[in-house]
Amino acid sequence: MIRTEKATKQFGTLLAVDHVDTEIHEGSVFGLIGSNGAGKSTFLRMLAGILAPDEGIVRIDEQEVYENEEIKKRCFYISDEQFFFPNSTPDDMKNYYKTFYPNFDEARYRMLMDGFGLDGNRKIRTFSKGMKKQVSVICGLSACTDYLFCDETFDGLDPVARQTIKGLFAGDVADRGLTPVIASHNLRELEDICDHVGLLHRGGILFSRDLDDMKLGLHKVQLILRQPPEGDPFAGIEVLKREQRGSLYTITARGTREQLEERMTVLQPAFYEMLPLTLEEIFISETEVAGYDLKKLLL
Numbered sequence: 001m002i003r004t005e006k007a008t009k010q011f012g013t014l015l016a017v018d019h020v021d022t023e024i025h026e027g028s029v030f031g032l033i034g035s036n037g038a039g040k041s042t043f044l045r046m047l048a049g050i051l052a053p054d055e056g057i058v059r060i061d062e063q064e065v066y067e068n069e070e071i072k073k074r075c076f077y078i079s080d081e082q083f084f085f086p087n088s089t090p091d092d093m094k095n096y097y098k099t100f101y102p103n104f105d106e107a108r109y110r111m112l113m114d115g116f117g118l119d120g121n122r123k124i125r126t127f128s129k130g131m132k133k134q135v136s137v138i139c140g141l142s143a144c145t146d147y148l149f150c151d152e153t154f155d156g157l158d159p160v161a162r163q164t165i166k167g168l169f170a171g172d173v174a175d176r177g178l179t180p181v182i183a184s185h186n187l188r189e190l191e192d193i194c195d196h197v198g199l200l201h202r203g204g205i206l207f208s209r210d211l212d213d214m215k216l217g218l219h220k221v222q223l224i225l226r227q228p229p230e231g232d233p234f235a236g237i238e239v240l241k242r243e244q245r246g247s248l249y250t251i252t253a254r255g256t257r258e259q260l261e262e263r264m265t266v267l268q269p270a271f272y273e274m275l276p277l278t279l280e281e282i283f284i285s286e287t288e289v290a291g292y293d294l295k296k297l298l299l
């Protein structure tokens with residue numbers, strides 16, 4: 001299990017990660033989401049033991065991660081800025097990783113390289129952006145580590161490669177309890193594979209929850225009121241977003257389906273419907289509440 005307590009990273013006076021507490025359980029798929037500059041890459045690099053926290057604790061199975069070789073052998077980090085030795089081929093990288101990762105599976109590496117149609121002897125610098133990503137992911141999956149840290153890994157991959165890699169991740173989670181931690185802006189992608197999501201905003205964690213629970217605790221309701229209400233029809237409910245066009249209201253509110261249905265029974269609307277929220281809508285609502293609203297630039 002990964003556990004952080006008040007994990008903090010500062011660059012000069014800039015607080016990139018601000019006292020973050022979180023737990024990531026084995027065999028779960030953890031999605032790390034957040035606005036640009038929120039601290040996702042920095043946090044991921046702390047989890048992978050690349051950056052030391054300035055304050056707080058970053059532990060895997062109760063051991064500090066930074067400069068801990070035994071723990072690092074159980075973690076593979078796929079950076080958003082691809083890392084390859086100058087002039088190297090995929091096979092060179094594979095040989096390097098083989099010396100570090102005790103469970104590196106060469107047969108799997110070969111099978112995946114062939115499957116993706118990649119030449120292990122070609123210089124990586126001659127590969128396209130997406131092909132370089134594929135090489136990183138293939139090395140990451142072949143290293144057979146317990147934890148896989150992915151920074152914008154699906155970015156730049158074509159839809160077939162994305163689906164295939166998502167399937168490979170899911171297979172490793174089911175077969176050998178792999179724990180992927182994936183930072184991404186592609187929330188639709190995350191929604192497919194993650195069971196837990198942490199939202200970082202300005203270095204701090206806004207929430208960290210099961211995706212299903214998150215969806216059960218936030219709803220969008222559209223309703224038409226028969227008569228103009230006296231006072232606020234939603235008083236007592238935590239409404240994150242509200243729009244009104246005549247008698248048609250659309251609200252995004254916290255609460256269970258049952259709690260909101262109860263309010264509908266009191267309001268007796270001419271019509272109402274509860275709409276499921278996507279992860280993208282949840283992200284926008286929660287970050288707007290935290291003061292991140294770029295829509296104002298459009299006005």
Ligand SMILES: Nc1ncnc2c1ncn2[C@@H]1O[C@H](COP(=O)(O)OP(=O)(O)OP(=O)(O)O)[C@@H](O)[C@H]1O
Pocket residue numbers: 011014015016034035036037038039040041042043
């Ligand atoms: N090496 C560094 N030196 C100075 N500041 C840094 C460094 N790395 C990151 N930062 C700053 O830390 C903050 C968090 O950056 P980080 O890359 O972790 O954000 P992010 O959530 O991954 O962003 P994005 O979604 O845009 O990739 C930013 O303000 C960034 O400028």
